[in-house]
Amino acid sequence: xxxxxxxxxxxxxxxxxxxxxxxxxxxxxxxxxxxxxxxxxxxxxxxxxxxxxxxxxxxxxxxxxxxxxxxxxxxxxxxxxxxxxxxxxxxxxxxxxxxxxxxxxxxxxxxxxxxxxxxxxxxxxxxxxxxx
Numbered sequence: 001x002x003x004x005x006x007x008x009x010x011x012x013x014x015x016x017x018x019x020x021x022x023x024x025x026x027x028x029x030x031x032x033x034x035x036x037x038x039x040x041x042x043x044x045x046x047x048x049x050x051x052x053x054x055x056x057x058x059x060x061x062x063x064x065x066x067x068x069x070x071x072x073x074x075x076x077x078x079x080x081x082x083x084x085x086x087x088x089x090x091x092x093x094x095x096x097x098x099x100x101x102x103x104x105x106x107x108x109x110x111x112x113x114x115x116x117x118x119x120x121x122x123x124x125x126x127x128x129x130x131x132x
Contacts, residue, residue, distance in 0.1 A: 027070055027071040028068060028069070028070050028071075028105075029068065029069055029070075029071060029077075029095060029100075029104070029105055029106070029107065030066065030067070030068045030105070030106045030107070031047070031066070031067055031068075031079060031094045031095055031106075031107045031109070032064045032065070032066050032106070032107070032108045032109065033045055033047075033059070033064060033065040033066075033081065033083065033094065033109045033110075033111065034059075034063075034064045034108070034109065034110045034111065035059040035060060035061050035062065035063055035064070035111060036061075036062075036110045036111060036112045037061055037085065037111065037112060037113055038061060038113065039061050039062075040061060041061050041085065042058050042059065042060055042061070042085075043058070043059045043065075043083055043084065043085050043111055044056060044057075044058055044059075044083070044084040044085075045057050045058075045059055045065040045081060045082070045083050045084075046081065046082045047065070047067060047079055047080070047081040047082075047094055048079065048080065048081075049069070049077070049078060049079045049080075050078065052069070054067045054079075067079070069095075071097055071101070072097075075097050075098070075101070076097060076098075077095065077096075077097040078093060078095070078096050078097065079093070079094045079095045079096075080092065080093050080094060081094045083111055083116070085111070085132065088132040090115075090116065090130065090132060092116065092129070092130065094107065094109060095107055103120075103121065103122070104119075104121055107119075110126060114128075114131060114132070115128065115129070115130050115131035115132050116128075116129045116130050117129060
């Protein structure tokens with residue numbers, strides 16, 4: 001085998017091992033989106049990334065929409081969601097690696113009558129993020 005082919009094979013093997021290590025490393029994240037509106041109110045939630053559609057779910061009051069994923073090796077992971085309530089709807093980044101990498105391994109969002117809140121682990125409090 002030529003030296004060039006051997007080098008290509010070694011680089012390919014190394015990249016494969018690095019990719020496997022990144023996936024197995026446990027850099028797993030969880031996003032929760034809670035319906036904290038009021039009894040009887042339902043939310044419709046639809047989350048996705050650039051290459052994965054988590055799907056649409058109707059979330060009853062007091063329930064949560066949950067999904068998990070592994071962060072990609074490039075540090076560009078992004079999951080965005082659409083949340084609908086009655087005639088109102090918002091879209092937001094539920095997880096953006098550049099913003100959340102050090103802030104949350106479990107990212108908690110809550111939707112109430114006035115809008116969306118995000119749980120700040122460091123401050124141990126809900127932060128109002130945006131209105132409906």
